Amino acid sequence: MTSSASPAPPLGSDGAVVVVGGGPAGATMALYLAHQGYQVQVLESRQDLRRHDVDAGRSINLALARRGIVPLTELGVFDQVEPITIPMAGRIVHATDGSTNFQPYGLDGDDAILSVSRPGLNAILLDAAEETGNVSIEFGQRCRGVDWDEKLIVFTDSGNDDQMTQVPFGTVFGCDGANSEIRQAMQRVNGGTTTIEQLDHGYKELEIPAGPDGSFQLDPGGLHIWPRGQLMLIALANPGGDFTVTLFMPYETPDGKDQPTGFDDLEDQAAAEAFFAREFPDFVELVPDAGEQFMANPTGDLGTVRCTGWSRGGDGVILGDAAHAIVPFHGQGMNAAMESARLLSRRIAESGDDPDHAFTLFEMDRKPDVDAIADMALDNYIEMRAGVADPDYLIKRELALELERRFPEVMAARYGMVMFTTMPYHEVQERSAEQQRILTDLVAGAGSIDDIDFDRARELLTELGPLPAEV
Numbered sequence: 001m002t003s004s005a006s007p008a009p010p011l012g013s014d015g016a017v018v019v020v021g022g023g024p025a026g027a028t029m030a031l032y033l034a035h036q037g038y039q040v041q042v043l044e045s046r047q048d049l050r051r052h053d054v055d056a057g058r059s060i061n062l063a064l065a066r067r068g069i070v071p072l073t074e075l076g077v078f079d080q081v082e083p084i085t086i087p088m089a090g091r092i093v094h095a096t097d098g099s100t101n102f103q104p105y106g107l108d109g110d111d112a113i114l115s116v117s118r119p120g121l122n123a124i125l126l127d128a129a130e131e132t133g134n135v136s137i138e139f140g141q142r143c144r145g146v147d148w149d150e151k152l153i154v155f156t157d158s159g160n161d162d163q164m165t166q167v168p169f170g171t172v173f174g175c176d177g178a179n180s181e182i183r184q185a186m187q188r189v190n191g192g193t194t195t196i197e198q199l200d201h202g203y204k205e206l207e208i209p210a211g212p213d214g215s216f217q218l219d220p221g222g223l224h225i226w227p228r229g230q231l232m233l234i235a236l237a238n239p240g241g242d243f244t245v246t247l248f249m250p251y252e253t254p255d256g257k258d259q260p261t262g263f264d265d266l267e268d269q270a271a272a273e274a275f276f277a278r279e280f281p282d283f284v285e286l287v288p289d290a291g292e293q294f295m296a297n298p299t300g301d302l303g304t305v306r307c308t309g310w311s312r313g314g315d316g317v318i319l320g321d322a323a324h325a326i327v328p329f330h331g332q333g334m335n336a337a338m339e340s341a342r343l344l345s346r347r348i349a350e351s352g353d354d355p356d357h358a359f360t361l362f363e364m365d366r367k368p369d370v371d372a373i374a375d376m377a378l379d380n381y382i383e384m385r386a387g388v389a390d391p392d393y394l395i396k397r398e399l400a401l402e403l404e405r406r407f408p409e410v411m412a413a414r415y416g417m418v419m420f421t422t423m424p425y426h427e428v429q430e431r432s433a434e435q436q437r438i439l440t441d442l443v444a445g446a447g448s449i450d451d452i453d454f455d456r457a458r459e460l461l462t463e464l465g466p467l468p469a470e471v
């Protein structure tokens with residue numbers, strides 16, 4: 001995809017195209033719009049992450065998968081992103097006794113998700129947007145509200161709340177994250193609704209430092225998981241040899257636990273150290289200061305945003321976490337945000353001069369999909385923290401991979417359809433529910449997959465019809 005030489009016709013009445021928020025959704029959307037020939041103004045509340053350390057020195061990484069890779073490729077930036085990624089070809093599950101078990105994501109080791117630095121990826125997108133010559137970005141500008149009648153967005157300077165600016169717009173793209181001001185401003189006038197389902201579990205980021213000479217203390221080629229029933233630890237490698245670790249845990253110690261196992265109950269460093277030594281002894285060997293890190297780092301909340309009313313005529317639309325924030329257990333929030341930018345830009349291109357129509361169709365198509373990934377992300381938490389070590393889960397997983405190997409035209413594991421395809425999420429959800437019923441039926445009474453009747457398996461799967469098509 002290349003930038004068009006002459007500007008596209010304006011989306012809104014006076015032509016100013018404003019993107020609020022310069023995170024994954026905003027930067028991707030701005031770049032798509034720039035490639036379509038629009039002049040775009042991005043306003044972001046934080047300082048420029050290319051010049052300031054906006055994450056307070058922490059190395060934060062994310063899993064990038066196909067739904068993110070496709071837009072990056074279409075936009076011509078994946079070649080720059082790939083060198084800063086580390087492929088993870090499966091899960092490396094750590095048992096309490098310190099033993100590990102590698103569970104590949106795909107059949108041949110080719111299917112890998114990519115660990116990528118959040119600021120590194122964002123910086124590449126912002127640079128690419130500016131390089132088109134069609135995008136200007138202003139940092140330190142916090143959106144405070146929208147006057148839809150006058151077509152003005154109100155911003156304050158992040159360093160000085162008294163310093164207010166009014167920015168005229170023709171069309172605004174609200175990419176300002178889960179607490180979106182644009183969503184709230186829009187819903188005050190368009191009758192949409194928002195529900196925010198807060199999880200009673202939170203998260204805390206920790207770090208496994210690099211070993212001598214920047215070596216990795218664990219295998220970087222997999223996503224490490226320490227599943228512990230009600231809680232889990234995960235770790236993704238960074239190119240510098242360190243790992244970003246995330247502890248997911250309830251706020252309150254669950255019933256039946258005689259030791260503190262909740263964020264609110266680990267009150268001091270000694271309690272945190274005892275917790276890590278008990279739950280994750282092999283982790284503590286790598287991170288002797290785990291208790292100190294636990295006390296020093298903030299605890300983050302997790303939640304799902306479901307809302308309707310994503311647009312106001314052709315004047316504005318929301319996407320990314322602003323419209324569909326999800327819990328992070330499928331590693332899909334950012335991937336979904338970038339996929340939304342791709343699908344919305346396609347709608348805009350198809351709609352000619354009718355952004356209202358484009359935005360309406362975008363929500364109609366996309367809403368069932370983001371609801372589906374929201375549910376699947378919640379399900380995956382249960383699977384990751386418990387199911388990965390569960391024998392029933394393991395036999396079904398082994399069988400699913402075997403069926404995929406034998407009958408790839410009618411069988412694909414849900415994880416793979418979510419992570420390695422662009423099949424619509426709601427079709428993936430429906431298909432995998434049907435497949436799951438078949439797997440449950442097939443494994444009933446089977447001790448191992450040698451006991452499975454594969455002819456029957458093929459028949460049952462064939463009755464489901466072909467796999468969903470990619471979009």
Ligand SMILES: Cc1cc2nc3c(=O)[nH]c(=O)nc-3n(C[C@H](O)[C@H](O)[C@H](O)COP(=O)(O)OP(=O)(O)OC[C@H]3O[C@@H](n4cnc5c(N)ncnc54)[C@H](O)[C@@H]3O)c2cc1C
Pocket residue numbers: 020021022023024025026043044045046061062063064141142143144175176177178180181203246300319320321322325326328330331332333334335336337
């Ligand atoms: C612990 C954790 C792990 C995760 N891991 C993964 C993963 O592995 N893979 C994955 O795909 N997703 C992951 N996610 C989800 C992912 O972080 C989000 O889905 C993604 O960042 C959404 O992008 P966005 O641009 O919509 O929103 P955001 O990333 O929140 O960006 C919004 C931007 O808008 C700016 N902004 C906010 N308010 C205003 C305002 N009022 N005015 C102006 N600017 C504003 C913010 O500063 C920010 O730059 C994870 C999330 C968490 C919490």
